[in-house]
Amino acid sequence: MGLTWRPDRAYLTGLAVAGTRKPVSTRAMHTLPLAQRDDLGNGYYVLWFDSPAPVAASAGQFTMVRSAEWGVAPLLPRPMSLLSGGSRPSMLIKVVGEGTRRMAEDPMGQPYNLLAPLGHAWTPLPEGHRPVLVAGGVGVAPLVYLAEELSAAPDALAPISLYGGRTTRDLPLAERLEACGELAVTTEDGSRGRAGRVTLLLDELLAKAAGSGDKLAVYTCGPHGMMRAVAERAEAAGVWCRASLEAPMGCGYGVCLGCPVAKRDGSYFYTCVDGPCVDAKQVDWTKEVF
Ligand SMILES: Cc1cc2nc3c(=O)[nH]c(=O)nc-3n(C[C@H](O)[C@H](O)[C@H](O)COP(=O)(O)OP(=O)(O)OC[C@H]3O[C@@H](n4cnc5c(N)ncnc54)[C@H](O)[C@@H]3O)c2cc1C
Ligand code: FES
Structure with a gap:
């Protein structure tokens, strides 16, 4: 299935204003060894990292993640929601393609680059709800x-x-x-x-x-x-x-x-x-x- 958007006027306006957007989080590149991987079955895994500099994340934010050892393929980091932040950042992955397959198989200790935290977190719960x-x-x-x-x-x-x-x-x-x-x-x-x-x-x-x-x-x-x-x-x-x-x-x-x-x-x-x-x-x- 292809993307349904086309480079119409609104998209081009987006290009023009992109440079003016304020950063929404205190993102940093964290280079961390893969510390633990829990196999939850059926292609689901939780990956854990130990981070000496805590990842200052809130629920709903995500990370762009890739291992430095992947060479040129896959070239781009993969977006993954953070399952936790702080000094023990983690993520839940489902194996669907090459990037997630590597995440499921890479040896413990392999260095990963996590750009995090990214994006807007969940809006706080309205009072009384x-x-x-x-x-x-x-x-x-x-x-x-x-x-x-x-x-x-x-x-x-x-x-x-x-x-x-x-x-x-x-x-x-x-x-x-x-x-x-x-x-x-x-x-x-x-x-x-x-x-x-x-x-x-x-x-x-x-x-x-x-x-x-x-x-x-x-x-x-x-x-x-x-x-x-x-x-x-x-x-x-x-x-x-x-x-x-x-x-x-x-x-x-x-x-x-x-x-x-x-x-x-x-x-x-x-x-x-x-x-x-x-x-x-x-x-x-x-x-x-x-
Ligand atoms: C903000 C955000 C948060 C995400 N959080 C998680 C998460 O917590 N856990 C998780 O497992 N995945 C998450 N994803 C999806 C994840 O990024 C993709 O599954 C991953 O990039 C696939 O990489 P790959 O190299 O394994 O597969 P590829 O080889 O890149 O793709 C394999 C197949 O999956 C499809 N695909 C790729 N990305 C997505 C996507 N985002 N949604 C649906 N189909 C896709 C492709 O079209 C292709 O058919 C998130 C995506 C976004 C944008
Ligand atoms: S602008 Fe590059 S992923 Fe959103």
């Missing part, structure tokens, strides 16, 4: 980070996590969500939780909240189609919703303009600097990214 985290696939990573931040915050209500996967083997880190609050899961084959898509759980929760008057704040990350369905339901219910966007990335900090996602007003988010975490109402979800 219950956080609802809707995750699909590896989109769970920035939501686990958020759930762990929320459970450490003294005043935040415990999150309700709704997590969908194809099978029970596609729900990595479910137990970390569960440790932070309530968790309900769906699988398409019915091998764990309810059979079907995660939006069926969201529909039930939104209907319940409408009856009780509870104020919900939805955070979502996962495949585009899932986030679109979540955003549409939240908007129809008048519920606050933030989404973490995905787009192909070359640089990760606003220079290559390779990461546009269409907005409803006809302009674009440049995902690395305007996102990845954005107000779901501003996204034109009808336009596919990949």
